[in-house]
Amino acid sequence: MNLDWYYMARGPLFKFAVLFFLFGMGYRLFMLLFLGWKKDYAPARGSAIVGIVKAFWHHAWPPEGLREVYKGRLLAVLSGDIFHLAAFTVILFQPAHVKIWGKILGFEWGSLPMPIVDIAAGIALISLIVMAIDHLASPVRHLTSTTMSWLNLFFVFLPLLTGWMTYHHLWLPYQTLLTFHMLAVEWILIWMPLSKMSHFLYFFVSNVIHGVKFGKMGTL
Amino acid sequence: MKTIYEELLERGMTRRDFLKMATVLTAALGLEHTMVGKVVAAMESKPRLPVIWLEFQDCAGCSESLTRSHDPYLTKLLFNDISVDYHETLFAAAGKQAEENKEKIMKEYAGKYVLVVEGSIPTKDGGVYCTVSGKTAIQQLKEAAENALAVVAIGTCGSFGGLPHAYPDPTGAVGAGSIIKDKPVVNVPGCPPMPEVITNTIAHVAILGELPELDYLGRPKAFYGNTIHDRCPRRPFYEQGKFAESWDDEGAKKGWCLYKLGCKGPTTYNACAVIKWNEGVSFPIQSNHPCIGCSEPNFWDNNHVYDPVAFPPGLGDAAGMNKAGAAFLAGGALAIGSALLASQQKKKAAKGGEKEG
Numbered sequence: 179m180n181l182d183w184y185y186m187a188r189g190p191l192f193k194f195a196v197l198f199f200l201f202g203m204g205y206r207l208f209m210l211l212f213l214g215w216k217k218d219y220a221p222a223r224g225s226a227i228v229g230i231v232k233a234f235w236h237h238a239w240p241p242e243g244l245r246e247v248y249k250g251r252l253l254a255v256l257s258g259d260i261f262h263l264a265a266f267t268v269i270l271f272q273p274a275h276v277k278i279w280g281k282i283l284g285f286e287w288g289s290l291p292m293p294i295v296d297i298a299a300g301i302a303l304i305s306l307i308v309m310a311i312d313h314l315a316s317p318v319r320h321l322t323s324t325t326m327s328w329l330n331l332f333f334v335f336l337p338l339l340t341g342w343m344t345y346h347h348l349w350l351p352y353q354t355l356l357t358f359h360m361l362a363v364e365w366i367l368i369w370m371p372l373s374k375m376s377h378f379l380y381f382f383v384s385n386v387i388h389g390v391k392f393g394k395m396g397t398l
Numbered sequence: 399m400k401t402i403y404e405e406l407l408e409r410g411m412t413r414r415d416f417l418k419m420a421t422v423l424t425a426a427l428g429l430e431h432t433m434v435g436k437v438v439a440a441m442e443s444k445p446r447l448p449v450i451w452l453e454f455q456d457c458a459g460c461s462e463s464l465t466r467s468h469d470p471y472l473t474k475l476l477f478n479d480i481s482v483d484y485h486e487t488l489f490a491a492a493g494k495q496a497e498e499n500k501e502k503i504m505k506e507y508a509g510k511y512v513l514v515v516e517g518s519i520p521t522k523d524g525g526v527y528c529t530v531s532g533k534t535a536i537q538q539l540k541e542a543a544e545n546a547l548a549v550v551a552i553g554t555c556g557s558f559g560g561l562p563h564a565y566p567d568p569t570g571a572v573g574a575g576s577i578i579k580d581k582p583v584v585n586v587p588g589c590p591p592m593p594e595v596i597t598n599t600i601a602h603v604a605i606l607g608e609l610p611e612l613d614y615l616g617r618p619k620a621f622y623g624n625t626i627h628d629r630c631p632r633r634p635f636y637e638q639g640k641f642a643e644s645w646d647d648e649g650a651k652k653g654w655c656l657y658k659l660g661c662k663g664p665t666t667y668n669a670c671a672v673i674k675w676n677e678g679v680s681f682p683i684q685s686n687h688p689c690i691g692c693s694e695p696n697f698w699d700n701n702h703v704y705d706p707v708a709f710p711p712g713l714g715d716a717a718g719m720n721k722a723g724a725a726f727l728a729g730g731a732l733a734i735g736s737a738l739l740a741s742q743q744k745k746k747a748a749k750g751g752e753k754e755g
Contacts, residue, residue: 181615181695188700192710197725204729212737214744273639274708277658281709282722291639351614352625352665353694360710 184353187360195364202371203379210383222394229393233385254312254319257305264302265338268295272341292345299342306335326373333369336362399445402605406441416441426594427602428610428620440606447604448503448511450542451485454528454535455562455571456517459590460553461487466676467593483511486530497531504545512604513546515539515574518555518562522570536577543578548603550584551575552596557585557616558695565699575616584609585616589692594673595621615695617667626663626689629671632656645686656683660704662691 238259240248248255269275273289280286289295310331313323340359344352370376400408406416420438424431453461465488482488484500491499503511517535520527525534533541543549551574554560562571575583586599599618602610610618627633635641635655642649642656655661663671666689670681682689688704691697701711 185696185700188710193721197721200722200726201729204726205733206729208730208733209737212734214737214741273636273641273657274706277706277708278710289639289641292637347625347628351667356665 181353183361184357187357187364191364192360195367199367199370202368203376206371206376207379207383210380218391218394220395223396224393226390226393229391230386230389232393233389237381237385251312251316254308254316257308257312261302261305261309264298264305265334267298268302268338268341271295296342296345299338299345303335303338303342306331306338329369330373330375333362333366333375337366401444402441402446405446423601423605426598427606428598428618437605444605444607447547447607448483448507449485449514449600449604450500450503450511450546451482451488451514451516452530452538452542453486454515454517454519454530454539454556455569456553456555458487458516460516460556460588460596461485463588463590463593464552464596465593467597494531500542504542508545510547511545512600513542513549514552514600515549515556516552518559518569518571518573519577520562520569520571521576522568527569539574539577543574543581546581547607548584548609549574549578549581550586550600550603551616552586553591554587554589554692554695554697557587560587560589561698563696582609582612583616584612584618587615587617587622587693587695588668589690589697591693592621592669592673592675595669613667615667617693621669621673622667622693624667624669624672626666626668626671626683627661630663630683631671632683650686653686656686656688658706659688660690660702660706661688662694662697662701662707663689665707666691666694666697668693 236244267290270279271288271290272295273292276286276289310328313319313327313331337359340355340362343349344355344359347355366375370378403416406419407413411419417438420441421431421434424434424437427433427437429437451461483503484496486496489496517528519525519535519539521536525536528535530538551557555562555571556574558573559567559571559576560573562569563573573583573585575585584599584603586596588595595618598621599610602608602618610620613619613622615622627636630636632653632655635653636657640649640652640654641658642654643658644650645659650656650659657664661683663683670689671683674681674684690703691700691707694700699711701707701709705711
């Protein structure tokens with residue numbers, strides 16, 4: 179294998195991907211905040227803070243009316259939660275990742291033993307597969323699935339799979355596997371601001387906005 | 399022409415000792431025990447093969463390493479029976495006579511000698527940065543390689559350009575494989591390579607007359623088949639998440655994993671953790687120092703010696719962080735600009751609508 183891709187993936191491409199990601203997310207965040215807000219003249223019937231808390235809570239635990247949608251597909255619904263927990267375990271607590279976070283943020287935290295991270299990666303991969311099956315099996319989800327939904331699933335699957343293969347050193351030389359992993363990570367960094375993957379940031383922003391709005395209206 | 403076996407008998411070796419030596423040699427070459435017969439047959443049927451050892455941009459550290467091989471059979475075999483006929487550092491002769499001798503061997507043993515290359519080859523400005531007896535390294539290498547049975551590049555410099563190739567690479571240094579394209583080059587990288595790996599690889603080519611099984615970077619798989627990490631005695635600590643965080647903390651004293659202190663073991667293919675140095679006494683990690691990844695191409699530029707292998711080179715320095723913040727703010731500024739422009743256009747459109755109305 180020519181190692182040029184390895185150097186590119188670990189050096190200039192990674193830096194470009196990080197800068198593109200930050201530029202893109204900066205654009206999307208500020209665009210949202212400066213789109214213009216209508217002044218709310220109505221007198222507040224409830225608390226905005228309580229609204230924010232409830233908005234986050236309802237995301238974690240669906241309210242009465244929404245539970246109908248989840249009936250009979252609890253595993254599929256939970257797979258989303260499980261995926262996020264497992265993926266964040268890998269992203270935030272794998273020793274190599276901790277070092278990169280530390281280098282970027284200027285401080286770092288303890289890492290988890292590799293078998294735990296390994297199991298978390300396996301769980302994240304399996305839960306993504308369950309989510310993909312649900313996209314096909316659930317009529318509602320099938321209808322709301324677009325090409326972008328599938329691409330999102332695929333692009334999230336790749337860094338996890340390549341990272342897992344790299345740790346287990348499967349089939350290919352370590353540098354080749356690490357190159358694939360880095361390229362997959364870089365692609366997702368570029369993809370995030372361009373797609374619904376930006377929900378990692380919008381999730382918080384939209385819950386706060388809706389929480390404030392509906393909290394004040396007293397409808398949450 | 400006498401075979402290696404015949405020469406050994408003449409030196410007083412018994413058949414029993416010869417077979418013992420062949421068995422040890424087979425194991426040392428990284429071959430299966432079933433290959434003993436092949437090694438014996440090769441030594442019984444093939445004459446001694448001369449080795450021509452060229453040095454270019456190097457520190458002679460690889461030659462130093464060779465002389466410290468602790469395998470008596472192999473060293474003896476290499477120096478007495480395979481015969482290193484031309485070696486600029488170990489040679490007693492010098493100047494014209496030495497060069498004549500080299501040319502004589504190249505003629506006499508055309509197609510039968512093993513060419514060993516130590517040091518990188520400068521390519522910039524016509525290769526003027528390294529000349530031996532009036533010829534550039536490129537000329538010397540091409541001439542010697544033309545009729546060689548095989549080319550073995552010793553050290554990271556000879557294999558991939560090594561330290562002279564590191565930024566800013568003033569001489570345009572490359573490894574032998576970048577110059578020699580018409581025949582396979584066996585790379586034996588390391589800074590320096592392990593003495594046993596040097597002797598065993600040369601012995602493999604010289605005795606069996608064939609190349610050992612190579613990996614994707616042209617390195618013998620017998621010695622470069624596993625990473626240092628895979629064979630590291632501290633690996634269990636890596637798995638448990640127990641790392642030395644600084645040179646003198648509890649973790650370092652307890653011999654925990656040196657990954658966070660810059661160990662390049664996970665990306666480095668070499669046999670240090672198995673064969674070890676100084677007659678099997680130790681190797682860097684065992685002596686509390688991280689592996690610096692010296693047998694990998696571009697190891698010097700790829701990461702700072704004490705930066706963890708996870709760090710993408712150049713990321714996170716002060717300039718990098720400023721760039722990151724600037725990128726985020728630039729995106730934000732663009733967004734604010736677009737939003738304000740959109741808002742102005744909206745107002746204009748609204749005014750226009752009012753007028754029309």
